[in-house]
Amino acid sequence: MTSHRADMFEALRLTREGKLVEAMTVLRGGSSEASPRDIQKGQESRAGTPRAPFVDLVPPSDSTGAWSDAAAPEGDLRTAKPGGTSSFRYHTVRDAAGSRRFKLYSPAGHDGQPLPLIVMLHGCTQSPDDFAAGTRMNELADQQKFFVAYPEQPSSANPNKCWNWFKEGDQRRDAGEPLLIAALTRQILRDHAVDEERVYVAGLSAGGAAAAIMGATYPDLYAAVGIHSGLACGAARDMPGAFSAMRQGAPAAQRLARNERVVPTIVFHGDRDTTVSPVNGDQAIEQASGGSGVRTRVSRGETPTGIAFTRTTRYDRQDRCIGEQWVLQGIGHAWSGGSGDGSFTDPRGPDASAEFVRFFLQHRLAA
Incomplete structure (x- = not known):
């Protein structure tokens, strides 16, 4: 012993x-x-790409002197940090649309005060752990104090673990996957100290398309949306249409509905993306901003690694920022500024995670 x-x-x-x-x-x-x-x-x-979760040992809690694996059975990850303990563990939500597991990150040093929440929707073939590692969003959560939730799309729902953004039944409020994502968001609001006016949703690729759907269908729940390499809500309504939209955007004959209520949205897209055409970024920001009464301001920059970018900021008639569109030169289908510890990342680009958080935290849910 x-x-x-x-x-x-x-x-x-x-x-x-x-x-x-x-x-x-x-x-x-x-x-x-x-x-x-x-x-x-x-x-x-x-x-x-996806890494196996590492073993996190918890000290004995009884007279047996046995140490336990905190990862079993749900993959709970606890990390001791100065000022408190962070946690990264699985939870499950169940409702009329089915059930989903999700991982919730609680930042180190949380003192019980209500914090913002960011819901992160992974791309195809990814997992919550992989997406968290690639975006480094949990590190930002420790620095700036917010919760991060990572819903998990299982292969039983889609063989490639993609969110089904291209199905009409998964593009409506109170139905399908939007209902599940909204339900898990509300479950976190109920069970944890979350500031209800500062709840946000973001995603990559299929997850980015799903985030656009959440902004369009639940503008009363999310204060802002982040879309990275994704598509507009309704860009496709079936599988053939999905492949067509990914190549060339939503067809001209299929008029995309503008969001009934403007939800501030930030869009990142690489101009060398051959998986999801950059035109989809244009359509997503147009849909989200509502179109009328918008003025724009364009700025340009370059990262220390030589990646140039164009940032277009959109304002409404009251001169409030309602959107940002970042076009990244030389970046493909990857999370800009991400870590090589996760899949589909390009560390050379601007830090999309940091920019998403900056954009989110300047917006609260409108009354």
Whole structure:
């Protein structure tokens, strides 16, 4: 027993130092000196797309002296940080439209005061852990104090884990996936200290298209929307239409309905995106801003890595900012400024996560 507990302490120490391969070796009964082959495997795992959740050990809570794996069975991740403890754990929402798991990140140092909430909708083939790693949104949550929710789209709902943005039944209020996402948002509002006037939704690719749908169908729930490499609500109504819209935007014959109520929206899109044509970014921002009474201001910049961008800010008749559109030169179908720890990211671009958070936090839900 003493040897076992010593191994657990050693594994915990290595985990906190980020030496996950060595920690797993100790737990399997080996030495903390991992072999070159094990280290290479660990590096390949970290460089890949979805990474396996690491083991987070929790001290014994009873007389047995047994340490437990906080990740089991729901994949709960707790990380000790100065000023408090953050948590990243699975929850489930159930309603008439079905059920979905989601991961909720609670920032370190939260003192119980109501905080903003950002709902992050991943892209195809991604997972909550992968999307969190690639966007680094949890790091920003610790810095600026807000909750982050990551709904999980299972393969049972879509073989590629895509949100079904192209189905008419998933483009309406109080039906299908919009109902599920709204229900889990409301569940978080009910169960946690969330500022109801500062709730936001964002997504990448299929998740970006789903975020556009949430802004169009639940303008009374979300104060602002973020769309990265996505499409407008209603850009397609079936699978063939989805592939067509991804290549060339919604067809001219299919007039996109403008949002009945303007929800401030920020759009990021790379001009080299060959998966979702950049014209979809144009259509998404037009739909969200309502069209009439809009003036714009254009600015340009370049990142230290040489990626140029154009930022168009939109204002309503009261001179309130209602939208931003960022066109990124040389960026493909990837989260701009993201981390290589996640899939579909391009670290060279402007930091989309930071810009989304900045844009979100300057908006509150309109009365």
